[in-house]
Amino acid sequence: MVELQNVSVTYSSGVDALNNVSLKINDGDFAFVVGSSGAGKSTMIKLLLKEIDATSGVVTVNGYNLGKLKKRKIPEFRRTLGFVFQDFRLIPSMTVYENIAFVLRVIDAPLKYIRKRVPYVISLVGLHSKTNSYPDELSGGEKQRVAIARALVNDPQLIIADEPTGNIDPELSYEIVELLKGINDQGTTILMVTHEHDLVRHFGGRIINITGGEIVFDEVISGVDEVLPEEELAQAMAEASSVSNTGNIILPDQRIMTPNGEYADADRNGGAE
Amino acid sequence: MKISGFKYLANQGIENIWKNKMMAFATFCVLLISLLLVGGSALFYYNMNSMILGLGNQNEIAVYLNPSTETLRVQQIQAQLENMDNISSVEYISKEEAYNRMQNQIQQGKAIFDYIDSYEFMPDGFKVTVVSNDLIEDTTAQIGSIEEVQSASSSPQVAEFLRELRRVVSIIAIAVIIALSAVSMIMISNTTKASVFARREEIQIMKYVGATNAFIRTPFFVEGMVTGFFAGAGAFFITWAVYRAIFRILMDQGTLVRAFGVGSIIPFDKIQLWVALAYLIVGSLVGALGSVISTRRHIDV
Numbered sequence A: 001m002v003e004l005q006n007v008s009v010t011y012s013s014g015v016d017a018l019n020n021v022s023l024k025i026n027d028g029d030f031a032f033v034v035g036s037s038g039a040g041k042s043t044m045i046k047l048l049l050k051e052i053d054a055t056s057g058v059v060t061v062n063g064y065n066l067g068k069l070k071k072r073k074i075p076e077f078r079r080t081l082g083f084v085f086q087d088f089r090l091i092p093s094m095t096v097y098e099n100i101a102f103v104l105r106v107i108d109a110p111l112k113y114i115r116k117r118v119p120y121v122i123s124l125v126g127l128h129s130k131t132n133s134y135p136d137e138l139s140g141g142e143k144q145r146v147a148i149a150r151a152l153v154n155d156p157q158l159i160i161a162d163e164p165t166g167n168i169d170p171e172l173s174y175e176i177v178e179l180l181k182g183i184n185d186q187g188t189t190i191l192m193v194t195h196e197h198d199l200v201r202h203f204g205g206r207i208i209n210i211t212g213g214e215i216v217f218d219e220v221i222s223g224v225d226e227v228l229p230e231e232e233l234a235q236a237m238a239e240a241s242s243v244s245n246t247g248n249i250i251l252p253d254q255r256i257m258t259p260n261g262e263y264a265d266a267d268r269n270g271g272a273e
Numbered sequence B: 001m002k003i004s005g006f007k008y009l010a011n012q013g014i015e016n017i018w019k020n021k022m023m024a025f026a027t028f029c030v031l032l033i034s035l036l037l038v039g040g041s042a043l044f045y046y047n048m049n050s051m052i053l054g055l056g057n058q059n060e061i062a063v064y065l066n067p068s069t070e071t072l073r074v075q076q077i078q079a080q081l082e083n084m085d086n087i088s089s090v091e092y093i094s095k096e097e098a099y100n101r102m103q104n105q106i107q108q109g110k111a112i113f114d115y116i117d118s119y120e121f122m123p124d125g126f127k128v129t130v131v132s133n134d135l136i137e138d139t140t141a142q143i144g145s146i147e148e149v150q151s152a153s154s155s156p157q158v159a160e161f162l163r164e165l166r167r168v169v170s171i172i173a174i175a176v177i178i179a180l181s182a183v184s185m186i187m188i189s190n191t192t193k194a195s196v197f198a199r200r201e202e203i204q205i206m207k208y209v210g211a212t213n214a215f216i217r218t219p220f221f222v223e224g225m226v227t228g229f230f231a232g233a234g235a236f237f238i239t240w241a242v243y244r245a246i247f248r249i250l251m252d253q254g255t256l257v258r259a260f261g262v263g264s265i266i267p268f269d270k271i272q273l274w275v276a277l278a279y280l281i282v283g284s285l286v287g288a289l290g291s292v293i294s295t296r297r298h299i300d301v
């Protein structure tokens, strides 16, 4: 479970990256976080990993109040979640097997369990033949699948993914999200930051749009590939607390409507990527 | 942590040496050079000290009797000396012994002895050691006043000079050793920092998956310790070879050099155990701590 209550983050440089954000993601949810470049998405992720602390507000992840978490409790907290990043973050000197097994060694899991569990998650992500390869010997998509295997080997309550498809081919992106969806079906909460509107449109689900450090849209929509009934779309638009501070309205399909009824390009609105 | 957990981490530390061969080799070299610099100066100082001590038998009084003194009287005088205050030992040196010593000391002029066929002209004597150097002059005078004593001599000025020399040499040596240790610390710290810096991402990833600091540091500790141990062993063998070579050269120089106290240079066999232990322990400790301390900057994420 993830909960932000009136959270603001101001970097030491003076940039207000998040501004009074409140958000709750329940156990078992799958949520996409979208928004233009520099909107504050990664800042939110860093907050959830306790890489940074909130300037104000309360951040609760898996029952830990991160603002009050003692330094020596951080490892214990981090073991309750998995992470997947755009840049994979695999340890180059370790094989695929060791990279994944490491997470279990950290929690002092019995060797017998490690020997069973690691090959199992490797086969889940379809990398059986690469068990003893080093990260340098893998393609981007393969590396990301190793990262996903590592994130789930520990059976975490929550997996946090910051643009996991950012460095891999668009066709492979669908595969990665399918993989995460499959993990979500087993009950793991997943929070995924992405830039790829096609993905969001395709899969649908809970969409959280952060713009300028604020949540401007937070709704569940069905995949747009399935034709959205007219009334439902209208209702989603009506209910969407999606009026940004400029008065723009963000539509469920990520297009932005200006106050005078015209469409604006979402990316141009938020600045260049 | 379970035993199996520790075994895994220790193995990781040793594997890391292979995986980061270049950095491990750099650390090894820096540790080796540092140990040699500091160890070499310490050994140099140790020998200087021993040489200076050997130069002056600072707390000795050389006592010579009249050559004609009878054996019974010689024994009486010995008993008298042994009963005096401030005297710790009395060693009798017979005419014959004195003659042999002289012959040994004047190697180059050995031919002289071809003309002297008797040691009867030599006096009997004693080598007297005093308890307190401060009273040596009084004691010398006291011995000198004994009948049949031809001369009693000590050299308090020489002793004083040598004491001062030792003091100065010690101060210089300690300063040099401290300076070299400081320079070594800086070199070692920079090398281990560079070695750890190259792996900072690895450390961060480990932190993200929930590894404790101790878990991350144990391999670094083992890695540093093993590297340091080998550097200590290397330093020992180099010292062993160089020390023995120098020792042999000096010992082959004969009496002239020996006069400067070179005879008091300590043979390596006598100290090799301590040298080896010092190198291995200091090497392992500095290697391990250097590597662990260097992780500090990257581990707080």
Ligand SMILES: Nc1ncnc2c1ncn2[C@@H]1O[C@H](COP(=O)(O)OP(=O)(O)OP(=O)(O)O)[C@@H](O)[C@H]1O
Binding pocket: A011, A012, A013, A015, A016, A017, A035, A036, A037, A038, A039, A040, A041, A042, A043, A044
């Ligand atoms: N360490 C930092 N110090 C100072 N400012 C920062 C730091 N990290 C991010 N920022 C600023 O905070 C704002 C939000 O950045 P953030 O990385 O959260 O954006 P983002 O939504 O993840 O963007 P992108 O989609 O490009 O990854 C930006 O203006 C950025 O310049």
Ligand SMILES: [Mg+2]
Binding pocket: A041, A042, A043
């Ligand atoms: Mg980002």
